[in-house]
Structure formats: C-alpha cells, structure tokens
Amino acid sequence: MSRNIIFSTIQRIYNILPPSFRKQSLWVMVLLFLNSILELLGLAAIFPIITIMLQENAVTESKYLSMAYNILGFTSIKAFIVSLAVFVLVFIILKNIASLLIIRKQASYTLSLYKYFSSHLFSYYYRKGFLFFKSNNPNKITRNINSIPSEFSNSLVSNLLNFINELLILILIVIGILLYDPLVIVLLLVFVVPIFGILYRSVKNKASSIQNELNELNPKIGKNMFQSIYGYVDVQMTNTELYFKKIHDTYLHRATLLKAKDKVIQQAPTKVIESAMIAAIVLVALYGTLFLENQSHLTGLLTIFALAAYRVLPSVNRLMIALIGIKGYQYTLEVITQINQEEVKEAAVPVSEQIIPFQNEIKISDLSFAYDNKKPVLQHINLSIPIGASIGIIGRSGSGKSTLINILLGFLYPKEGYISVDDTVVTPDNLQSFRKLIGYVQQDVYVLDATIAENVAFGIPASEIDLSKVEHALKSASMLTFASQLPNGIHTRIGDRGSLLSGGQKQRIGIARAIYSGAKILVFDEATSALDTQTEIEITESIKALSEENITMLIIAHRYTTLKYCNAIIELENGLVKQVHSYDSLSEKALSS
Numbered sequence: 001m002s003r004n005i006i007f008s009t010i011q012r013i014y015n016i017l018p019p020s021f022r023k024q025s026l027w028v029m030v031l032l033f034l035n036s037i038l039e040l041l042g043l044a045a046i047f048p049i050i051t052i053m054l055q056e057n058a059v060t061e062s063k064y065l066s067m068a069y070n071i072l073g074f075t076s077i078k079a080f081i082v083s084l085a086v087f088v089l090v091f092i093i094l095k096n097i098a099s100l101l102i103i104r105k106q107a108s109y110t111l112s113l114y115k116y117f118s119s120h121l122f123s124y125y126y127r128k129g130f131l132f133f134k135s136n137n138p139n140k141i142t143r144n145i146n147s148i149p150s151e152f153s154n155s156l157v158s159n160l161l162n163f164i165n166e167l168l169i170l171i172l173i174v175i176g177i178l179l180y181d182p183l184v185i186v187l188l189l190v191f192v193v194p195i196f197g198i199l200y201r202s203v204k205n206k207a208s209s210i211q212n213e214l215n216e217l218n219p220k221i222g223k224n225m226f227q228s229i230y231g232y233v234d235v236q237m238t239n240t241e242l243y244f245k246k247i248h249d250t251y252l253h254r255a256t257l258l259k260a261k262d263k264v265i266q267q268a269p270t271k272v273i274e275s276a277m278i279a280a281i282v283l284v285a286l287y288g289t290l291f292l293e294n295q296s297h298l299t300g301l302l303t304i305f306a307l308a309a310y311r312v313l314p315s316v317n318r319l320m321i322a323l324i325g326i327k328g329y330q331y332t333l334e335v336i337t338q339i340n341q342e343e344v345k346e347a348a349v350p351v352s353e354q355i356i357p358f359q360n361e362i363k364i365s366d367l368s369f370a371y372d373n374k375k376p377v378l379q380h381i382n383l384s385i386p387i388g389a390s391i392g393i394i395g396r397s398g399s400g401k402s403t404l405i406n407i408l409l410g411f412l413y414p415k416e417g418y419i420s421v422d423d424t425v426v427t428p429d430n431l432q433s434f435r436k437l438i439g440y441v442q443q444d445v446y447v448l449d450a451t452i453a454e455n456v457a458f459g460i461p462a463s464e465i466d467l468s469k470v471e472h473a474l475k476s477a478s479m480l481t482f483a484s485q486l487p488n489g490i491h492t493r494i495g496d497r498g499s500l501l502s503g504g505q506k507q508r509i510g511i512a513r514a515i516y517s518g519a520k521i522l523v524f525d526e527a528t529s530a531l532d533t534q535t536e537i538e539i540t541e542s543i544k545a546l547s548e549e550n551i552t553m554l555i556i557a558h559r560y561t562t563l564k565y566c567n568a569i570i571e572l573e574n575g576l577v578k579q580v581h582s583y584d585s586l587s588e589k590a591l592s593s
C-alpha cells in the first residue's frame with residue numbers, strides 16, 4: 001500500500017534533484033538516523049541510573065553493571081553511582097548538542113532545496129514570456145514560485161525523511177522486542193498492522209484531495225483580495241464591496257472547513273492507534289480472566305505488551321503522519337516535476353552581449369502577426385524610423401497599436417517579417433542588446449515603493465545610483481523642479497505604486513527612467529485621459545526636448561497635441577497601415593474618430 005507511494009516519491013524526487021543535493025540527502029538520512037539512535041540511547045540511559053539510585057544493590061545484582069564496576073576498578077559503590085550519573089549527564093548534554101546540530105543540518109538541507117527550486121522557478125516563469133503573464137493568474141504564479149517549493153521541501157521532503165527514519169527506528173525497536181519476547185510482536189502485528197492499513201487506506205485519498213483543493217483555493221483567495229484591494233476605487237464606486245466580500249467569505253468558509261478536516265486527519269492516527277492498543281490489552285485481559293486458569297504468565301505478557309506499545313505507538317504514529325504528509329503534498333511534486341521537464345526543453349535562452357550599433361534607422365519589414373486564435377492582427381507592416389525622428393502611431397481601439405509596440409519591445413515575436421536596427425535583424429538571440437537601446441514609458445508606469453531616485457534608476461542598488469545622472473534624467477522629463485521641492489528632494493519615497501504622485505508625474509518618472517538607462521529610442525504609450533492640460537503641455541514639451549536630444553521617439557498617441565512635434569504619424573486600421581499623416585494634415589477629429 002505505502003510501498004508504491006514511498007518508492008515512487010523517492011524516485012521522482014531523486015530525478016528532479018541536482019546531483020549535489022542527491023549526495024546531501026544521503027548524509028541527512030544518516031544523520032537523522034544517528035539522531036534517533038542517540039535519542040533511544042538517551043532514554044535507555046536514564047532507567048539504570050534511576051534504578052541504581054533507588055536500589056543500591058542493583059549494581060551487584062546486574063551482570064552488566066557489576067562487570068563495569070569491576071573493569072573500571074571502582075572500590076566504592078557510591079563513587080561508581082556518582083561517576084555513572086555524571087557520565088550519563090555528560091552523554092545527555094552531548095547528545096542534545098549533537099541533536100541540535102543535526103536539526104540544523106536537516107533544516108538547512110530542506111531550506112536550501114526550497115531556495116534552489118524557488119530561485120529556479122523565478123527564472124523559469126520569467127522565461128515563459130509576455131503572453132503567459134498576461135493570461136495567467138499572478139497569484140498562482142507567485143504561489144508556484146514561493147509556496148510550492150516551500151511545501152515541497154518543508155512538507156514533502158521532510159515527511160519522506162521522517163518516514164524513512166521512523167521506519168528504521170521502528171525496525172530496531174521491533175527487533176529489540178522480538179529478542180525479548182516474540183509473542184509480544186505477534187500481538188503487536190495482529191493489532192497494529194491491520195489498523196494501520198485500514199486507517200491509511202481510509203485517510204490517504206482524503207488527505208491528498210484536501211491538499212489539492214487547498215492548493216487550488218489559495219491562489220483564488222489571493223486573486224480576489226488583490227483585485228478588491230487594488231480595485232478599491234472601482235469597488236467603492238460600483239458598490240460591489242459586498243460582492244467581493246462574499247467571494248472572500250465563501251472561499252474562507254471552504255478553506256477553514258478543509259483545514260479543520262486536515263487537522264482531524266492529522267490527529268486521527270494517534271487516537272485510532274491508541275484505541276487499538278488499549279482494545280488489545282483489554283481483550284487479552286478479558287480472555288485471560290474468562291478462560292484461563294493460571295493468569296500469571298498473561299499478566300507478565302500484558303505488562304511487556306503495554307510497555308512495547310508505549311514505545312511503538314509514538315513511532316507508528318509519526319510514521320502514519322509522515323505517510324499522510326507524503327500523500328497530501330504530492331501535488332508539489334506534480335508542479336515541480338512538470339516545470340523541471342519543461343525547463344530542460346526551454347533552458348537554452350541565450351543572452352547575447354553583442355552591442356547593436358544604431359546610427360541610421362529602425363526598420364519594420366513586411367511584419368505580420370496573429371495571436372493563438374490565428375486572426376491576423378498586423379498584416380505586412382513596413383515602416384522606417386530614422387534616428388532622431390519622432391513617429392506617432394494612431395488608430396482606433398483594437399487596430400493593433402499595442403501589438404506592434406509589443407513586437408518592437410520583443411515581448412511578442414513576429415510570425416512573418418522582422419525588425420532591424422541599421423543592418424542587424426532583431427532575433428531572440430540579440431534581444432537583450434536591442435532592449436538596451438529602448439526605453440518604454442507605459443500608460444500606467446510601474447512605480448516601486450521606493451524613492452524618486454530609486455525609481456528613476458530602476459533595479460540599481462541605492463548605493464550605486466549616479467545621482468547627477470538621475471537629476472539630468474528628471475530635468476529632461478520636466479520633473480526636477482517638482483522633485484526638488486519635496487521634503488527629501490529626489491530621496492523622497494513615493495508610496496506604494498506611486499500613490500503620492502499624479503498620473504502625469506508617474507509618466508514623467510517613466511520618461512526619466514528611460515533616459516537614465518541610456519535609451520536611444522523611447523517608446524511612449526501616452527496616457528488616454530489621466531493628464532490635465534498643464535501636465536499634458538509639460539509632457540509634450542519634454543517629448544520635444546527629448547527629440548532635440550536626438551532621442552528617437554515612437555509615440556502611441558491618444559491626443560492630438562502630443563503629436564505636435566512628430567515628423568510623421570502612422571494611422572493603423574485593422575492591422576494595416578491605412579495612411580501616413582503629417583501633423584498639419586491631421587485634424588483632431590481624425591484622431592478621435
């Protein structure tokens with residue numbers, strides 16, 4: 001019953017472990033076993049000491065103690081008892097120190113497994129690409145990156161180690177009892193094995209279905225909370241707080257029910273096995289009382305049985321708990337194994353250090369694209385963007401503007417055609433170098449909960465930020481005056497998701513970020529309506545300043561005025577270039593239609 005799951009789990013874990021961890025696992029097993037032996041010895045060492053202290057003639061009566069007494073050359077029983085007590089005390093202290101060291105080794109082993117897989121998954125998901133992120137629940141992704149590896153190492157692997165360790169201990173105990181009185185083992189086998197089997201069969205599937213459902217439920221709870229917190233304003237304005245709260249409560253209700261069941265399943269083995277042991281003692285005692293004439297042997301047997309049960313019970317119990325854990329956390333293995341297999345296929349995403357020279361133009365050549373539903377979104381686009389030019393892109397909603405930009409940024413790969421910089425065609429191999437040329441300012445700039453300087457120098461440790469470069473970037477983005485007036489200047493924190501900034505200010509942080517990174521091409525997705533007229537003028541002016549700095553601009557425009565300094569304006573319709581306008585030939589009506 002349990003054999004298959006134990007062997008298959010060991011096999012599957014072994015397959016996904018890197019070689020260094022495989023070796024370590026053996027060491028951890030040996031240490032754990034050593035620890036258990038020490039624990040048993042520690043327990044065993046106390047009894048003779050107590051016996052001797054209570055009964056001095058025990059030294060002379062016991063074969064082993066009198067042997068030790070004579071070999072060690074003691075002449076006084078008291079001195080022998082004191083020395084023995086000191087010896088046991090030192091042994092117990094050393095055993096406990098060793099035990100702590102082993103616990104530390106085991107913890108650092110399982111935690112390093114967690115670290116390894118979590119870090120592995122972080123890179124793996126980053127490689128999954130833009131469309132994957134767009135279409136998958138971020139809570140599930142974060143759970144797969146963090147909680148699954150944590151549960152894998154702290155619950156599955158730990159339980160497996162505990163299981164193997166406990167099994168070895170149990171075998172030792174059983175051998176001990178077997179040597180003492182084989183009949184006790186027969187009694188134990190008759191009562192424990194069937195109970196263990198029935199119990200395991202009845203809870204194993206429940207345990208795993210509970211854990212599987214909790215694993216599905218947790219990202220949903222996260223998603224609903226995330227949506228209602230970040231959508232606070234919309235939730236309030238649409239009066240839908242109760243709707244989100246109800247979903248939250250329904251999920252919580254289910255999760256608490258499952259967790260309560262899980263607790264019962266965790267505790268059930270202790271209670272059932274304990275009851276079985278007592279039932280065994282009572283049944284045998286009753287049998288003796290009712291049917292046997294001479295009960296003295298039976299009383300002795302029952303005492304030993306009770307003592308054996310007392311030793312075996314916790315061990316069997318831990319074995320069962322570990323087994324339930326192994327079954328319950330199988331899903332972590334599913335996730336990690338699947339990811340590991342896929343990763344082998346996808347591992348070869350090369351990072352090129354090649355620097356792409358850009359002196360003449362960016363060219364979009366005969367570019368076509370369709371999403372998975374195959375409906376063409378861009379068809380045979382041809383465009384030349386000379387260095388230093390500012391090009392506007394307009395078109396109705398759904399005409400393909402964002403898709404074109406996402407291809408240009410390398411988030412989507414064209415089905416046909418290509419993008420080139422001077423004579424270099426952009427491919428997945430040189431994408432990293434190409435991106436070094438580009439700065440992207442989104443409609444809703446992603447702002448870190450950090451200072452203005454850290455936001456401008458995005459992803460650079462605070463101590464390594466070039467502050468004069470930050471100031472230059474802020475100046476070019478018409479943001480320096482505002483920033484210098486803040487209490488801590490450019491070192492002022494701007495709140496979670498830039499809550500202390502206006503929409504326009506966030507966009508200018510985005511522009512400054514692109515300038516700081518040394519971008520030669522700025523792709524600017526103009527905010528639709530968040531900006532007031534004054535801010536809009538300022539942004540348009542910073543766009544002008546940037547084009548004067550010879551920065552090539554590509555602007556997805558929703559407003560007429562933003563296009564004022566554009567050299568050409570491309571109008572997209574149904575994925576085709578419908579027309580190329582100049583600013584003067586374009587009326588505000590054409591843009592808004």
Ligand SMILES: Nc1ncnc2c1ncn2[C@@H]1O[C@H](COP(=O)(O)OP(=O)(O)OP(=O)(O)O)[C@@H](O)[C@H]1O
Pocket residue numbers: 131134371372373377395396397398399400401402403404
């Ligand atoms: N991930 C996707 N999967 C399938 N179809 C998509 C996906 N993203 C966009 N589309 C479709 O591609 C077409 C072009 O969308 P795109 O976002 O490029 O338009 P847009 O011009 O940027 O629109 P807007 O101005 O509203 O942002 C639309 O028909 C859209 O439904």
